[in-house]
Amino acid sequence: MNVKIDLLIIVTVVSLFISLFLAFFLFSVKTKHKTSNYLFAAFLILCAIDTSQTLFNLIIDKPSNFGMLRGLFAFLQIPVFYLYVLSVCYSDFKLKPKHLLHLLPFVIANAILIPRFYAVDDTSKINFIKGYQKMIEIQFNHILIHVQLIVYIIAVFMVLRKAKKLYLENCAGTSISSYNWLFQFTVVLTILYSGALLKNIFKFSDYPYISEWIKIGLLVFQLLIVCWYLFKALNNPGLFRSIDSKLKLVSDIVLEEKNKEQLAVSEKEYNEELLKLQHYMVEEKPFLNPSLTIQDVSATIEIPVRDLSLLINHKLEQHFYDFVNTYRIEEAMEILKDTTKSKMTVLEILYEVGFNSKSSFNTAFKKHTGDTPTVYRKSA
Template sequence: MDVVLFNTHDVVLLFTFLQCIVLAFILYKPQKERAVSNVFLLAFLLSNAVIPFELLIHFGTAFRPWAIDHLPNWFFVFEFGYWLQGPFLLWYLRSVLYKTIRVPLSDAFYFVPFVLFLLHQVIGYHILSTDEKISIQQSFKLHTESFSIYYITLMRELLRVYFGVLCLLELKNYLKVTSQKHIVADTSDVLWLRIVVYGFLGVWGWSVLVVAMLICNVQFFWHLPVGTMGIMANYVTCGILCGLVVVVGRKARVVENLEPVSSSPPKQHAGVTINLEYVEQLEKLMHEDKLYLESSLTLEVLAGKLSISPRTLSTVINRHYGCNFFEFINDFRIEDAKKRMVDPARSGATMLDIMYEVGFNSKATFNSFFKKHEGMTPREYRKKNTQAKEPA
């Protein structure tokens, strides 16, 4: 108990590791449809979780001397997280946003920097004897390393920023398309993705600045606060992960407390008069023509079918049905999906098949809206209702 290995800054790094593990447990979905997303998500969180250990071993005030004596072979082992964060975040984002995710062969080039780093570390450090490693670490001083190390580190941070920008462009493009098509996106899902993309892009950009300042200190003998800036980056990363835990935790709690949507007809607002002919035409378009099956259906398109303005249609839906356009259309899609799930003739259809057939084009939106509507996931609903129809 007389040995102190961690100070306050070190505890923040350990807490960051713990948050990554907690997020992995919370976000992991044991569903076949989420298998690819799960792989990329867990890989990203793992690569993010190991970085605090890399920082502890190299820069922990009390932990570094202890690690030199007891763990000399573990130096540089956890640095792989820096090189793999970007690709895994990009692939996870794509797997969540798009109908299908295929990793093209060209994406294998994303691993080239990691492979080069691995060869550099194995040849330059890991093949050495334990005594040589201890000697290297005991003589290590951040400001006296060779310039090649600084520029390799700078390239590493620029690479992370590059992937962060790619993620930002993917997210912005998705939000632009859904906005143009008036597709409902789950607010909490979008918030989670925004925090991840904007947060980590900001931290990675900050890290580029820190390394650039370090190079200026070494090459031009400046005295920029590199240590303080680096510690601030660790605290910001911890704060971002705290925000993610809160967002994901609140989403899970709200969904669990939802009651199934009532099947009783909505009440009109008192004192409000609407043209019931519009309601009748709207019912015909939905029940007979099944216009909701069109994934590209928008408020403007539906209003054109009724020969009324989008504003008038929005008012009719809001005041007669007590919901907005997106909720109105997706209610019909969910009801249709439920029928297809329990139809024996459709037993071979996958959830994705049914989702596309009824007009959804985002599995995240479909799963989220279905659970809010029915109080259970599509897979749970199908399993429950198909088992209930089986003879005893």
Template sequence: MFVDFILIGGMITMASMILFLIKSTKDFSKKILIGFFLSGFFFFLYYYAFNHNAKILGSVAFLFGNGVGFYLGPFTYFYLRSLYEPKNEIVLKLMVALIPFFLHWILVNVPVALSIPTELFRTYGKGYAVVADYINLGENLFFLSFLYFSFRVMRVMKQKRHQFFSETKRGNLIWYRILLIGLIVIIFLDSLFSVYELIYPPLSWNIGTIIAFLFVILYSLFGYRGIFQSHLKLDFAELNPREKNIHNNHPKKGEVLHPGGSSAMTSSEVLKYTQDLSVLMEKNKIFKNESLRLNDLADQLGITTKKLSELLNHHMNTSFYNLVNDYRVAEVKTKLQSKENSRYNLVGLAFDSGFQSKASFNRVFKEKTGMSPGMYRKKFLST
């Protein structure tokens, strides 16, 4: 009864998320999520049918729910890439990565699914049962390889994040890292169960039900965070270095090439935008906007994010993160030196200077000055 409750709850959750996504979005990353939840629905349906010995239901569930590792591996990886790459650069690569799944579906899922409620491919189905655990181990290895690639993509996103955000909490993908770790744990357990069944006689109950329980938890986590991660999609889209309307990389007269090799900024533009940037920071104090992003600053300057990144990284030898937080720390230090602000606590001064939280303020201030805000205040007051 408890097992049925969990499995039915999982199917209802998957169906609800699928319907929500179908009605609410046309975004490509969300369409990938629909694929995730469809596989989850049939995965849970398979174990429900097994527990109730429902052959027709089990046949349908096996047809669409078996071999999910060949399916989820590429989808896990390309969902992450879809957060910052356009659809036309992902679809073909995703289809190529899904070739093992399509082959498995044709060679295994279709004939074995037909053998469950009918006499068709009955010998084929019995043969599959003999090698199923070996295929499962190969499937898990395939799945793990894409989780590894996902970790690599996350590392690149983390490295580039400082170029686009003034607050490192924005664009945070800790939840996705937890999801990947959870999937690795599930794959490890599933592989362990397969090895067990290769050595010892099968248990009277389906040991894979444990995996189904764990998947209910992970699918729910992934669904909630993935569905409500649209702001991340918009922010990380800026990480894509490709930009349309660039027809050649040859410099014109007066242009300054940066080490990347594709500059479109003249020396006069560099001077103008540097001066305009100083006005925005020193006079308008735009850095006090706690949610300031690279594209916000680019809009204020009237240039593209690509040009602004070039200006900061190659002509000013800094990053967006460092530029904004240098001004914020300088603002806090100025306030600390004012007697009028001596009655205010540090957190209040930090918020007024553009920091989003006490934790980020303490971290950035120590990073920039070599001491905590409290130590700095004491040192200043003692002089």
């Protein structure tokens, strides 16, 4: 038993130190993404408060209002993470009064405990905690937090799915890997919270000791997650290139146009716009700009963003991201075939044609040609 307690204390202390260090880093670092940093710092602090239970119990060995409140801060974790995801996906995200609604589960969880816990004496608190498995308030809060978790996790994945699709339809930078990374991070958090759900199931079963061992495993896992994020944050301070939340998916635009019976565009007009776009891409080579957006192209060739988006994403059945990368790959292929440029490395070429990520370049090149850049150069 002492070994388990010692292990819990060590892991808790290390996890708290790293979480609070990263939170301090996010609060203090100078960046234009302050809201995102502050929200993730708040998420880390809430996780640290939850993690601190073992140390808290060593200091205060009896039930208290402060101790109960500390535990119920867990209701704020996933809502804050959801707001963080919104803030990194959308450049125009701002915290508004309506976001206070996310506090509702936390308020409800505390309110139902007022009559039989917060407002009673210490002896009644002790009896309440001793019989926690039969207390309707505790059971309700456990159900509430798990329902909340499921709803918010689904909401986060929906936000990421839509944001990624909007990015593909409107941008041609290489930041798409950032959305993939945030998706992976959310999956890892889902696994962590699923483990917490399993822990709580055993906590209310006839085998509560299993819950304690799962708790140790979750603390170690959480520590690894925090270290992973710390590594990512330090190496990629400008991780995301956000998009405007006012942008609409092409599928939604098409539906609106159909409902208004305005989708029909003459073949002549379609061909004229397509030729204008293709001529611009070939002659001006805007794709060499690694941060090119559909708005940039629209402003130059004087085709409204809405029409240009429909032309590329609906008529050509390509995302703007893939459309632009096709021109980048064609340009890279010309360089690879040019014997006078044989001394240029693949890394130099990918930067030359508008990519700024080797992995995204290799993926796009193989998708377009079926070969890696190196193999293509040898066979050209």
